[in-house]
Amino acid sequence: MRTQSSSLTFIVLFLSIFSLTACDTKVKVKDACGDGFVDPGEQCDGADLAGATCASLGFYSVSTQPACSADCTFDSLGCGERCGDGVIQTAFGETCDGEALAGATCRTLGFTGGILACGENCQPDVSGCDSLCGNGAVDPSEPCDGFDLRGQTCQSLGWGAGRLDCLVSCQFDESECQSTCGDGLAEPDEACDGAALRGLTCAALGFAGGTLACDAGCALDTTGCTGGTSCGDGILDEGEACDGAELAGADCFTLGFDGGVLECGADCRLVTRRCLGSRCGDGVREDGEECDGEDLGDATCPSLGLGLGTLACGSDCHLATAGCEDVCGDGVIQPEAGEDCDGEDLGGFVCYAGTATCGDDCRVDIAACTSFCGDGVVDEGWGEVCDSEDLGALTASCGELGWAGGQPACRADCQALDYATCLPWVDLAAAQLHRTCGVDPNSHLWCWGVNKAHNADWYYVLGDRTNTHSNCGYGDCSLVPVQVVMDGNGTPLDGVTAVTLGINHSCALKLDGTVWCWGRNNFGQLGDGTTTDRVTPVQVASLQGVTQVACNGDFCCARTSLGAAWCWGNNQQGQLGNDLTTNASTRVRVVHAADPSGFLADVARVEAGPAKTCALKTDGTLWCWGAANLGDGTTAASRVPVQVLDPAGAAPLTDVTDFSVFTNTCVRRTDGTLLCWGHNTHGSLGDQTTTPRALPVHVLVQSGLDPYTGAAQVNIGAEHSCLIRDDRTAWCWGNNLTSQLGIGGTWGFGYPVQVAGWQVPHLLDVAKLAGSEAGSCARTQDGRIYCWGVNGYGRFGDGTQDSHGGTPAPVHGQLP
Structure with missing residues (x-):
């Protein structure tokens, strides 16, 4: 018995040691609330919400998330309104909620009596209400009653003519309809x-x-x-x-x-x-x-x-x-029916080794084919440069080619890469001093370039809460995009639709019509009612329903869905438009004495320069205020909007469809011509002179004889101007000492010249331009961003400080 017991003990000990050493992978062996994993019976655990959002929990909010309570259940206090909270949310179509019926009864809804309830969809449940056919009053369940036909006629029921009556059963009598x-x-x-x-x-x-x-x-x-x-x-x-x-x-x-x-x-x-x-x-x-x-x-x-x-x-x-x-089997490939082949016709499919056939489902059967395009192996002997996941020597990611991120795929014919899977940038903004930002397809915001505030020992301008990027000659900067976050946990600022930048601060417009800003706040340019600098975004106070926002210098202005203009921040030049020169840390409304309301109304869009603002009204006129050269024929500043005049100075300028403001101002009119005014030291007005203009002058063609036409959009920097033609090409003119024109070299031009391309002769398919003091950036229609000019502080976001010979270079997006 001792021998058997010893043997049994040895076996148990051996199995125990084997079980402990057989796998060194750490596994979770016990459910525990608070371990960061959602276990059975838990709704959430810590930051793990199991994919839940307020919307998925039945709340109306689409941009917020619930919190997770200490007992691993959802804390939805921050989710806002929902059907079932006992409060009638009329904005979301509720007419009742729980016991709240808004005074409705079965009788007020047309029934003779009964008990009204509220359904699970927050609409009245009339199943407990009573009706009475023959009382002469139409109840909700009756098509008619007596002479009450609900306003229906034979014609409304689809007949050509005749008289409609009501049967004693409270159904329509259509016997007299014709x-x-x-x-x-x-x-x-x-x-x-x-x-x-x-x-x-x-x-x-x-x-x-x-x-x-x-x-x-x-x-x-x-x-x-x-x-x-x-x-x-x-x-x-x-x-x-x-x-x-x-x-x-x-x-x-x-x-x-x-x-x-x-x-x-x-x-x-x-x-x-x-x-x-x-x-x-x-x-x-x-x-x-x-x-x-x-x-x-x-x-x-x-x-x-x-x-x-x-x-x-x-x-x-x-x-x-x-x-x-x-139609499968008729010998004719019908792609619209989902067929790849039919009979002997394999639709161009080539089997390099083995045999391919057409299956009964009209899909190519490759069971006997051992080598083909799509097998995941690059066969250079058959002309393949990639195959499925194997991209061969084509190793550049989408991010390295100018997109926000993603990976290209191999084209179906294995002859080239397909970039349709790349993630596009959806918006772009460039600042005065070497900083650029872009919005990715997830509505998150990324910024790159200099991270230190101008003329201040203060960092965090990029919005990622750090000051430990590359030291690139100006304190701190990031040579590639970094994500703007809301807190120290790295939570991204989400729901962003557009971004705009000042000299030391930035603002983002969100899907819900709110504006969020961060950076320096010494003039109140963050709009939160303080002058406290912020390393993460704070909401602009008391501002809702915003459809567009523009920042420059140390201030911002916004346009709301009601056509009003509101501004905040530095007001030393009257750029806030409220007839004062006092800085404002909360939004103030732009005034206009000629309007019955006393405020500027019917605003379609606002744009900001370093110390002045312009607003395009829905009638196609332009109004400007702030620092000098407002386009009214004078060089005076104004604390209230003044109307821009035509080139003769005799009448208001009309038919404006697009405009851009920096130290100068340029507009595009409905006929595709461009007009500019302001400083002209380097020919940035495009009239082939260096004479400053107090009234708009036409941008001219190279010969100097005719106005330039064919412009679709206009965007200007500090001393250069750019446009997008109706063929989606980009053209620039003015100062080129730092290669702001994107043509290579540093020769300036007083008329538009075409911007060069990256690995192609010219930049094509341009959707948006963003100018700054150091150069410009462009977003293409397929969502790539290219920048040109000075790249000394990583403004290009391509991982270098190389200006690439003064021609456009792609931003290196960081999304996986």
Whole structure:
């Protein structure tokens, strides 16, 4: 027995040691609230919310997240409003909530009595209300009562003429309504009329195909249909919801309506057109309807995987697929039916080694093919440069090529890369001093370049809460984009739609119409009611419904959805437009004595220069205020808006569609011409002189004889100007001492010259420009950002301080 016991002990000990040494991977062996993992029975754990948002929990907010309580349940106090919170949220369509009925009763809703409740959707639940047919008052479940016809007539019910009455059963009496066969309108007692077939086809009626017609008696003519059908014989067969008068016991009530008359359609589907509350049959696809009449949405036979043919809409507003036909096997490749091959035709597929065939599903069968494009191995002998995940020697990421991030894919033919998977930048802004920002497709914000405030020993201008980037000759800077965050945990600023930059501060516009700013705040330019510098974004106080915001220098202005203009920050030159020169740490409204309200109204857009502001009104006029050269024929500053005049100075400038403000101002008019005014030391006005202008002058073509035309957008920097032509090319003029024109070299031009490209002759497909003192940046239509000019502080965001010979270089996006 001792020997057996010792042996057993040895075996147990051996197995224990083996189990401890067999795997050195750390695993979670015990559920515990607070360990950062969502275990069974836990809604959340720490920062792990299991993907939950306030919206997914039933709240109306789409931009906030719940917190996680100490007991690993959701804390939704910050989520705001929801159906079921006991408060009627009329802004979200609620008419009741819990016990709150807003004074409504069964009687106020038209019933004779009963108990009204609030449904789970925060709409009245009238199932407990009573109605009384014959009391002369139409209850919600009655089409009519006595002489009360709900305003309906024979014509409103689809008849041509006649008198509508009400039966003692409180249903419409349409016996006196009249139809006119041949008028092209399919009336209630007509199956069709001329070309009006009620959306029916042979397929919808159960036939295999063919052409449906309408005979002279307004009855369906199925002689042109092929294949047989039992629909219409008055007998309820398999696959039919009804047939003639046979409704299988269904009525409007059993289908969830409040009453009315249920009918059977010619396609043996239930017709709810005359049920109370039904919208089926009105030709407009509603919730719960797959189709309605001719409106099939995006559905087709191929999209349903049913080959080709004709898809129709049934009388019950559900799709009728009988007309779809499987075409696989006919020897003809039908890509629209999802076929890659058919029969012997492999659709150009090449098997390098082995044999490929076409399967029964018309997809290429590669079971016997050992080498082909798509096998994941680059076969250079067959001309492949990439294959599936193997990108061969093409190693550049999307971020290195100017996009926000992502990875390119191999094109289906293995001959080149496909960049459709790259993540685009959706907005762009450049600051006065070597700083640039962009918005990624996730509505997050990234900035790069100098991180130290100008003329101040203060960092954090980039918004990522650090001051430990590369030292690049100006304190601290980042040579590649860094993400703007909300707190020390690295939570990104989200919901961003646009960004704008001042000299030492930045502001972001969010989807909810609020504005958030960070950086230096010595003039109150963050708009939070203080002059405290902020390393992370704070919300501009008392400002909602913003659709556009513009910052420059040490101030900002915003335009709201109501067409008002509000400004805050430095006001030493009157750039806030409130007839004062006192700085404002909260928003002040731009005044305008000529407007009945006393404020500037009907504003379509605002733009800011270092110390002045301009606003485009909806009537196409431009108004400016702040520092000198406002376009009114004088060089005086103004604390209130003054109207920009035409080149002759005799009338207001009109037909303005786009404009840009820096130390100068330029506008684009509806005819595609450009006008500029202000300083002109380096020819930045484009009139081929260096004479300063107090009134607008035309930007001229190279010959100097005619106005420049074909401009789509305009954007200016400190001493240079740029435009986007209607062909999406970029052109610049003015000072070029630091290669601001993007043409290579440092020669300046007094007329527009085309910006060079990166690895191509010229920059193409430009969607937006952003100018600064050091140069400009451009965002292309496919979402890439290129910059040119001075790159001494990482303003290009390409990981270097190389200015690349004065031609555009791509920003290196950092999204994975």
